[in-house]
Amino acid sequence: MSEDHAGPAATLAARVRHLEALLEQRGLIDARELDRSLEAFLARASPANGARVVARAWLDEGFRARLLSDANAALPELGLSMRGGLQEQRLKVVQNTEQQHNVIVCTLCSCYPIALLGPSPTWYKSPAYRSRVVRDPRAVLREFGFELESAVQVNVWDASAETRYMVLPRRPAGTDNLNEQALAALVTRNGLIGVAPA
Amino acid sequence: MSRINDVGGMQGFPPVEEEAGEPAFHADWEAHVFALNQALLRHGVYNLDEFRDAIERMPPAEYLTSSYYELWFRAITVLLAEKGVLTEEEMAGG
Amino acid sequence: MAELFRPGDQVRASRSDPPHHTRLPRYARGATGTVLECQGRHPLPDRRARQLPARPEPVYAVRFAARDLFGDGDHTVTLDLWESYLRLAGLEGMR
Numbered sequence: 529m530s531e532d533h534a535g536p537a538a539t540l541a542a543r544v545r546h547l548e549a550l551l552e553q554r555g556l557i558d559a560r561e562l563d564r565s566l567e568a569f570l571a572r573a574s575p576a577n578g579a580r581v582v583a584r585a586w587l588d589e590g591f592r593a594r595l596l597s598d599a600n601a602a603l604p605e606l607g608l609s610m611r612g613g614l615q616e617q618r619l620k621v622v623q624n625t626e627q628q629h630n631v632i633v634c635t636l637c638s639c640y641p642i643a644l645l646g647p648s649p650t651w652y653k654s655p656a657y658r659s660r661v662v663r664d665p666r667a668v669l670r671e672f673g674f675e676l677e678s679a680v681q682v683n684v685w686d687a688s689a690e691t692r693y694m695v696l697p698r699r700p701a702g703t704d705n706l707n708e709q710a711l712a713a714l715v716t717r718n719g720l721i722g723v724a725p726a
Numbered sequence: 727m728s729r730i731n732d733v734g735g736m737q738g739f740p741p742v743e744e745e746a747g748e749p750a751f752h753a754d755w756e757a758h759v760f761a762l763n764q765a766l767l768r769h770g771v772y773n774l775d776e777f778r779d780a781i782e783r784m785p786p787a788e789y790l791t792s793s794y795y796e797l798w799f800r801a802i803t804v805l806l807a808e809k810g811v812l813t814e815e816e817m818a819g820g
Numbered sequence: 821m822a823e824l825f826r827p828g829d830q831v832r833a834s835r836s837d838p839p840h841h842t843r844l845p846r847y848a849r850g851a852t853g854t855v856l857e858c859q860g861r862h863p864l865p866d867r868r869a870r871q872l873p874a875r876p877e878p879v880y881a882v883r884f885a886a887r888d889l890f891g892d893g894d895h896t897v898t899l900d901l902w903e904s905y906l907r908l909a910g911l912e913g914m915r
Binding site: 618620635636662663664665666681682683684685686687688689690691 | 843844845847859860862879881883886889890893894895896897898899900901902
Binding site for chain 2: 537541547548550562563569633638654660662668
């Protein structure tokens with residue numbers, strides 16, 4: 529490999545470009561098609577999709593019931609889906625209540641509802657989160673500044689197969705007069721993973 | 727196999743650190759590794775379990791000190807070499 | 821081929837430590853949990869990773885008590901496990 533004095537990241541960038549060029553020569557990829565699919569993916573998949581789903585579920589009990597029983601069938605009501613990868617993935621939405629709190633993880637790699645929410649944050653993929661959240665979820669939540677009452681039951685979901693999980697957080701108090709858009713603005717990516725209240 | 731990726735329940739890892747306002751990708755090359763992998767999976771060059779396997783059998787010290795997309799890039803090059811699509815020399819050159 | 825397990829069944833995860841890719845995390849090996857639901861059918865990753873033929877088989881969400889996994893903890897951990905990884909608890913060796 530040629531020396532690159534701009535540091536390891538620049539070297540990696542060059543190696544990735546080189547690999548892309550080789551694969552394009554072999555007819556295995558089309559660089560422009562790659563750029564297009566990447567652009568489309570980033571435009572389509574985002575935590576904002578999850579926030580819209582949550583806000584609708586907070587306002588519409590019928591939608592919430594459909595979402596909890598079959599999320600893939602309910603998503604198209606908002607123009608959303610779990611398609612975009614090789615095949616549509618099953619989404620399971622798990623609902624927080626006064627008594628139950630849910631947290632998602634993938635201890636073996638980094639499974640996440642990427643087709644709907646975009647790439648997961650780096651901490652979600654870190655061995656620190658993956659090793660510790662199954663063992664002591666309350667301590668991990670505390671590192672996010674989220675102290676759960678001891679009476680609340682914590683359920684950790686380790687996405688070890690083909691289902692992807694998303695948390696439906698509890699609707700914050702004092703939001704009765706907010707419309708769907710304003711409610712969606714309260715929902716964070718961390719809330720959809722379960723390491724924040726909403 | 728109890729490989730290094732199988733960290734669930736292990737003790738000794740540090741507190742979780744969050745990066746404020748983290749972007750979807752930190753650099754263009756990360757996004758390209760992501761897209762490249764999708765394309766190779768779609769073309770059936772390898773399947774998702776072979777890809778995961780290639781990450782998991784990396785030397786443990788390397789697994790723990792590499793960034794996420796570095797691991798992906800390593801796994802892609804390992805699989806391309808093993809499947810005879812490209813040689814290590816070709817991928818290293820340039 | 822019908823599913824072997826129903827929601828509510830007590831199942832025990834395999835203790836084996838295979839020398840290849842698998843999706844049964846070691847922290848759940850040998851532990852007993854409760855089937856929540858069948859999630860559909862998918863080929864066994866242990867075989868797919870080695871390019872062996874793999875027929876789709878049922879995958880179940882199985883809930884474990886943290887104390888059955890780690891000896892302590894008041895939470896639960898739910899894993900998604902292929903049927904090949906599971907036996908009815910108390911009936912090891914039978915299928």
